[in-house]
Amino acid sequence: MELGSLQRRYIDFTSALFREGFLDNQYTQLQQLQDESNPEFVLEVVTLFFEDSEKLLNELSRTLDQQVVDFKKVDAHVHQLKGSSASIGAQRVKNVCMAFRNCCEERNQEGCLRWLQQVRQEYFLVKSKLETLFRLEKQILAAGGSVPVLCFLWPTHVETLSV
Amino acid sequence: MSSPRGTKACGGVAADRQIHVLAVDDSSVDRAVIARILRSSKYRVTTVDSGKKALELLGLEPNVNMIITDYWMPEMTGYELLKIVKESSELREIPVVIMSSENVPNRINRCLEEGAEDFLLKPVRPSDVSRLCNRMR
Numbered sequence: 001m002e003l004g005s006l007q008r009r010y011i012d013f014t015s016a017l018f019r020e021g022f023l024d025n026q027y028t029q030l031q032q033l034q035d036e037s038n039p040e041f042v043l044e045v046v047t048l049f050f051e052d053s054e055k056l057l058n059e060l061s062r063t064l065d066q067q068v069v070d071f072k073k074v075d076a077h078v079h080q081l082k083g084s085s086a087s088i089g090a091q092r093v094k095n096v097c098m099a100f101r102n103c104c105e106e107r108n109q110e111g112c113l114r115w116l117q118q119v120r121q122e123y124f125l126v127k128s129k130l131e132t133l134f135r136l137e138k139q140i141l142a143a144g145g146s147v148p149v150l151c152f153l154w155p156t157h158v159e160t161l162s163v
Numbered sequence: 164m165s166s167p168r169g170t171k172a173c174g175g176v177a178a179d180r181q182i183h184v185l186a187v188d189d190s191s192v193d194r195a196v197i198a199r200i201l202r203s204s205k206y207r208v209t210t211v212d213s214g215k216k217a218l219e220l221l222g223l224e225p226n227v228n229m230i231i232t233d234y235w236m237p238e239m240t241g242y243e244l245l246k247i248v249k250e251s252s253e254l255r256e257i258p259v260v261i262m263s264s265e266n267v268p269n270r271i272n273r274c275l276e277e278g279a280e281d282f283l284l285k286p287v288r289p290s291d292v293s294r295l296c297n298r299m300r
Contacts, residue, residue, distance in 0.1 A: 079235070
């Protein structure tokens with residue numbers, strides 16, 4: 001695919017991610033911390049997020065599967081997941097975690113299991129979208145171009161600073 | 164090893180006196196983010212994943228200009244670490260900043276009363292850290 005259309009595709013894809021609430025401004029903050037001396041910063045942090053989240057989701061499954069559920073433990077894991085998703089700007093995952101924690105407070109095992117399914121879904125969704133994003137970036141760089149820098153000003157307004 | 168000659172950034176005051184920040188957080192994601200933010204301001208950064216490891220390091224390495232720690236950590240909270248630092252004659256002069264994802268006024272007040280320099284809400288961003296510039300020891 002030629003460079004121009006790759007870059008256009010990248011812009012459309014990224015704008016949609018912000019518009020649909022998958023990512024928020026924290027992700028933009030991370031992109032701004034990336035530079036020539038730290039060219040893979042975002043990828044590194046997001047990879048840590050993937051590893052951390054999958055561990056937590058497995059732990060949550062295990063903990064909620066017990067006869068007697070340790071809700072404090074469940075809450076601690078969800079708190080961690082909420083924290084790391086907030087740190088990379090994975091807004092939808094973070095929001096589901098917030099609702100999940102309310103269920104923990106109510107000590108509702110059924111409810112918690114439903115929320116676990118929700119958070120798992122949101123996590124795998126954002127994971128696949130971020131992987132697509134990174135793939136597009138790689139393709140653009142391989143085609144000799146530079147990755148467009150998007151400026152996320154407010155919810156519906158996304159501007160391209162440079163291509 | 165020569166330090167970079169930082170000019171505008173906070174941490175690069177003089178080549179031989181790069182400011183050293185100890186960052187404590189049990190989350191690998193948050194450690195990576197806070198370290199990058201601090202390093203982009205030219206600070207020298209050491210990260211550890213627990214209060215216990217922080218105290219071990221402080222025992223060995225006296226030249227820490229600031230501690231920035233997460234509040235909620237298993238085994239030893241950031242508050243407990245703060246108390247230990249402030250009660251230690253060798254360590255009490257080191258400014259301690261607490262980070263937390265929860266905006267709990269009681270918690271914030273308790274930390275400030277115990278001698279915390281500042282309290283940052285997570286997720287932490289570069290603008291939060293730049294205001295700490297003048298507080299380094």
